[in-house]
Amino acid sequence: MDFMQILQLxxxxxxxxxxxxxxxxxxxxxxxxxxxxxxxxxxxxLMGAFTGALFTILGEQWGMGAASPWFSLIVAIIIGMxxxxxxxxxxxxxxxxxxxxxxxxxxxxxxxxxxxxKKIFDAGQTPIIQERIYKTDVPFxxxxxxxxxxxxxxxxxxxxxAIALAFVVWWILFKTPxxxxxxxxxxxxxxxxxxxxxxxxxxxVAVMLSGGFAGLGGAxxxxxxxxNFSHATISGQGFMALAAMIFGKWHPxxxxxxxxxxxxxQSLSITGQQIPGLKExxxxxxxxxxxxxxxxxxxxxxxxxxxxxxxxxPYEKGKR
Amino acid sequence: MxxxxxxxxAITVPVLSVxxxxxxxxxxxxxxxxxxxxxxAALFNGIFSNSYVLGETVRQMTPLILSGxxxxxxxxxGLFNIGxxxxxxxxxxxxxxxxxxxxxxxxxxxxPLAILAAGVAGAMWAFVPGFLKAKxxxxxxxxxxxxxxxxxxxVNAIIRTYLLAPGERTDQINQSASLQxxxxxxxxxxxxxxxxxxxxxxxxxIMWFLLWKTTTGYELRSVGFNKxxxxxxxxxxxxxxxxxxxxxxxxxxxxxxMEGLGTYGYMTVMADxxxxxxxxxxxxxxxxxSAFGVVLASALFGGLKIGALNMQSVAQVPTQLVEIxxxxxxxxxxxxxxxxxxxxxxxxxxxx
Numbered sequence: 221m222d223f224m225q226i227l228q229l230x231x232x233x234x235x236x237x238x239x240x241x242x243x244x245x246x247x248x249x250x251x252x253x254x255x256x257x258x259x260x261x262x263x264x265x266l267m268g269a270f271t272g273a274l275f276t277i278l279g280e281q282w283g284m285g286a287a288s289p290w291f292s293l294i295v296a297i298i299i300g301m302x303x304x305x306x307x308x309x310x311x312x313x314x315x316x317x318x319x320x321x322x323x324x325x326x327x328x329x330x331x332x333x334x335x336x337x338k339k340i341f342d343a344g345q346t347p348i349i350q351e352r353i354y355k356t357d358v359p360f361x362x363x364x365x366x367x368x369x370x371x372x373x374x375x376x377x378x379x380x381x382a383i384a385l386a387f388v389v390w391w392i393l394f395k396t397p398x399x400x401x402x403x404x405x406x407x408x409x410x411x412x413x414x415x416x417x418x419x420x421x422x423x424x425v426a427v428m429l430s431g432g433f434a435g436l437g438g439a440x441x442x443x444x445x446x447x448n449f450s451h452a453t454i455s456g457q458g459f460m461a462l463a464a465m466i467f468g469k470w471h472p473x474x475x476x477x478x479x480x481x482x483x484x485x486q487s488l489s490i491t492g493q494q495i496p497g498l499k500e501x502x503x504x505x506x507x508x509x510x511x512x513x514x515x516x517x518x519x520x521x522x523x524x525x526x527x528x529x530x531x532x533x534p535y536e537k538g539k540r
Numbered sequence: 541m542x543x544x545x546x547x548x549x550a551i552t553v554p555v556l557s558v559x560x561x562x563x564x565x566x567x568x569x570x571x572x573x574x575x576x577x578x579x580x581a582a583l584f585n586g587i588f589s590n591s592y593v594l595g596e597t598v599r600q601m602t603p604l605i606l607s608g609x610x611x612x613x614x615x616x617x618g619l620f621n622i623g624x625x626x627x628x629x630x631x632x633x634x635x636x637x638x639x640x641x642x643x644x645x646x647x648x649x650x651x652p653l654a655i656l657a658a659g660v661a662g663a664m665w666a667f668v669p670g671f672l673k674a675k676x677x678x679x680x681x682x683x684x685x686x687x688x689x690x691x692x693x694x695v696n697a698i699i700r701t702y703l704l705a706p707g708e709r710t711d712q713i714n715q716s717a718s719l720q721x722x723x724x725x726x727x728x729x730x731x732x733x734x735x736x737x738x739x740x741x742x743x744x745x746i747m748w749f750l751l752w753k754t755t756t757g758y759e760l761r762s763v764g765f766n767k768x769x770x771x772x773x774x775x776x777x778x779x780x781x782x783x784x785x786x787x788x789x790x791x792x793x794x795x796x797x798m799e800g801l802g803t804y805g806y807m808t809v810m811a812d813x814x815x816x817x818x819x820x821x822x823x824x825x826x827x828x829x830s831a832f833g834v835v836l837a838s839a840l841f842g843g844l845k846i847g848a849l850n851m852q853s854v855a856q857v858p859t860q861l862v863e864i865x866x867x868x869x870x871x872x873x874x875x876x877x878x879x880x881x882x883x884x885x886x887x888x889x890x891x892x
Contacts, residue, residue, distance in 0.1 A: 331862075334858065338858040463686060508694065514686050518683060
């Protein structure tokens, strides 16, 4: 097996498994940049995956055909936003511990999604969806020698949307007044409040954006990778997205890079058996690498990762 | 309204939260077309109606108490140990390993040795986040989550490489390390009840004694109240942060030993987490981080989980309803600001 074949095996797989992580990590960037810890990404992703599978099946029944998964993605964004409101209300308005509230959100999502699956389908998982998001060759670009087969052949459109969105989020956060306000609320809410920024409103918007993105990430996972929804569909991808966000230093492009890298590690742990040289490395090292790297990054051993200043603290007007 | 103030709030907030959680659960059942009264009656019967379900409830409580103690202990020092799940897994593995290794030991030596090994393994796993927090100010929430996944994959790899028996699991541990008891099983109509609940109660007493009757406990709590004041008073904050995580991890490891030596007697290759560690967070929150509260909260959550099985077979309500109720209870406990806010409002106006 020559080098080109190895790359052709590994890179598309990496981009493929990274897409849901990128969406969710971008959501995490919004929330945490505004000063709200979002451990609930896992639960939001889970609700997104459930919604994605459910509404793809409904879309099929309603005669939407190949548009069904795309329809389900939109519904998943809305459901994600609504579901994240719980986290927002508890941690922003009621000043609950943000970590506790996120943990509760994860519990609730896991319970509610399976409860509804059992109620609706009378089974432990949804049926396999018929209309999945399939691989396609991007016209023209896939004909470019070398780059074409690696990056633009048999890939999912959702992967490109994820990468494009990372740049959009970067532009929003760092080049628009809205982004400046959002970040200022996460760094020094009192100063932001003094300047007339509505801290509560900004944080609500940020948490709901994170819900929408994580819901999208979960739905993309269900409609492209998993093909259905069961209790095991989302098991840790949300936490891995959280890790990607931190490893990417709370920066949209960093988060995207980290998600791609974690996707690579994941795809290597699956495809590694076919690649000479990698066969000898036990799978476990690849599986734990995203988590170990994140810990090392936080300890300052792989570049310093500093969280937004006001993260985790509820804001109370007039309190010093 | 006096009930919402001062020392009473430690009791009223959890009780009110449980009531509200069950209420939300009832509303969800109504909306989805189940009869909440039939369901809750079945749930109640599923906890108390016979010796079998009582035995199962106590068995379910056992690891919950220890994982709840683990979370609560760290909370007292102002640390949030979400890593109980991972510490529990390494503890489970360590206890099974010791249970497999030694033969011909007296149970009086073998069982404590296996539990000790589990505690040490959990403590070592928790040392990493504790050390990083103390030394590099890395937030323990993130590191403990990451350590959970590292534990899951590493434990699986160790079982697959060194301890594999047919059926994706380890061999059964030697009888001398087992907490299982044919006597307890017989009196409870062959439930899986084992002597682990004695260990869990001892654990609760140890936590209470350590926190409230020793200098170390005083220092740990002091760091939890105010790091800077403690440092000013000459308490070594870094040492206490690490110590708190290590002790918390030891409780978590012991929770794993309850599964390894008691309920199962072996360990399987895990596809996912047990959930016991995460439930420990709910238990500690509802139990207001006190040893006694943790035991009570474990009884409630353990009971709900066992009762849910009967609820499903009698009223056809999926067991996941109980998870929803538990999640809502955490939300309400965590949002106790709301309850205090309402009570303050009412008091200021001089009404009620």
